Amino acid sequence: MTDPYREAGVDYDVLDAAKRDALTAAATTLGNLDALGGRPVGDTLGEPAFVFQVDDLVLAVVLECLGTKSVLAREYEEATGLDRFADIAYDTVAAIANDLCCVGALPFVINAYFATGSADFYSGGRGQSLVSGWKRGCEDAGAAWGGGESPTLAGLIAESDVELAGSAVGRVPAGARPVLGDALAQGDAIVLLASTGLHANGASLARRVAADLPDGLRTKLPSGRELGDALLVPAPMYVPVVAELARRGIEVSYMSHITGHGLRKLMRARRDLSYEIDRLPDVPEVLSFLVDAVDLDPSAAYGTFNMGAGFAIFCPEPAASAVVEAAGAVGIDAMVAGRVRPGPRAVHVAPVDVTFSGEQLELR
């Protein structure tokens, strides 16, 4: 499979090696939790959120960034005058909170990191837009905004841009259990939740595509919508789905936030299991456009983008329709899209005849 990210300058091999070094070192420090009455829960280093326990309280922490989508927002503002910084702030909160809720935790507090190369960035209302989008994200995630940091890092960050990231701490709701994948079993249903488009991954590639088009980000999609406008639609907040599952007492066996690596993320659990997808959601127009523009084959497309599936919930088959219903109750379209099968670790996306083998997802 060609790797469109590598062509766009992102070398996952080097990054993954650095990440593995970091996780090896991090693992040696976990005993430090003990002095304050804490202990690790499961083996969550390198998972979407780190989970630990204090007394009966199961806590989860995450630190996440938006990537380069903020550059898209600045370029689109230059092209059109439209300020979409509220949307990318919301998107950052979604990236953070959607990772956190994968382990069954809901956020208490989300902190913001807005870094720029020049304080001039904040003139002209962008600061207020970021603030309003971050606040809306926290409200939709059910979290308190606990502050954060807004440094000016001259020489380190591009002067006209802002870098967005943040952190969250949350808890597994009382009465619920952390979702760490140990209950994942053959026969489980795979429920896919609808995406809204690019989400936080793929912005580098999207910028490269736009740069090659005569009308750039103002290129019209078949629907008439502008490419830049569609790219900047924020991700949905999936946290309310997880909250609703807890409220209804529906137990699930695993959850995966589908970001970089596309549907390869369906085999995120380190288990000898196969994942058979026999139905696929509609592909958002903006993703179809990007796939066509870069001429990605189905393997590259479904191994790179979410292709309409932003979050996966794995659950015992009898619970599948209840999961779909719970998602619908909070406004998220969902479908039972496949089944967990006996190993080896692989994802088979039958409708497009694509198979990803286990070694195509080395995240740690």
Added chain:
Amino acid sequence: MTDPYREAGVDYDVLDAAKRDALTAAATTLGNLDALGGRPVGDTLGEPAFVFQVDDLVLAVVLECLGTKSVLAREYEEATGLDRFADIAYDTVAAIANDLCCVGALPFVINAYFATGSADFYSGGRGQSLVSGWKRGCEDAGAAWGGGESPTLAGLIAESDVELAGSAVGRVPAGARPVLGDALAQGDAIVLLASTGLHANGASLARRVAADLPDGLRTKLPSGRELGDALLVPAPMYVPVVAELARRGIEVSYMSHITGHGLRKLMRARRDLSYEIDRLPDVPEVLSFLVDAVDLDPSAAYGTFNMGAGFAIFCPEPAASAVVEAAGAVGIDAMVAGRVRPGPRAVHVAPVDVTFSGEQLELR
């Protein structure tokens, strides 16, 4: 007072306005803690750490960055071949954990954010250096390293540099109380803990100074040490002092991590109180050098740099010597340096005849 930061391109007025907007919005979200069984403790938005409570557990969260000191490390490596990235990673952990412990909390988990403009940054051992320094920082802070994020943000971050930041979640130890300043009173002693040099603030200014020197970062200080070497000495970890105070049952009334704004940070508590400093610690050689190089008067020097005092602990007068002893027991030099007096809000640094009025520290 002239503001050397402004001359170095950092406009605190614009930043502080953006920060105030953010805090106003954040304050409206705090009710969201309730749904998960949490509640705010005190009024800590905009304080060094946000504090909230779940059942009997008092938690604190912080998100902090190193600033541009990583650029200094890269420049020094270019000039000398010496890899000091472990030191700046340690420094980042210190910046985070020293903020967290101001409220009396000790860290459970610290997460890392290493962002660069090109994955090539990690070739040649820098990745391993960052990992080793971060790990050492977590060990000295008594924290578990819970993972983090290491994105490549092409076009957003300088290609040859790395941006370091991170987040922490901690707790106030069982049996201790959060330190929020409400007990701060006239007559309290002010104990200053020794700094090691620049710490995480002032790197932009230091780079500007170095750029104007014929030998740049290799300029010899009077001791013979190179400027770059001295600038890159990491901050001490003050967390063990706070842990030792809790262990010994010594109650303090306020703590302030002295970073940007120098000794103006002594009046961080939003109280009508004056702070009289009648003794000062030795000034680290590298700070004296910077002060001379930029020709800062004492007001600018003590209002910008820590000038030898990296952390302040306020406590009832009878406890002052016990605080000094507790710091010494974990290897941190400390001195009783002054007293809290009746208002108005101001800091008087008698040995250098400098007074900072309340409006010279508008942090929120």
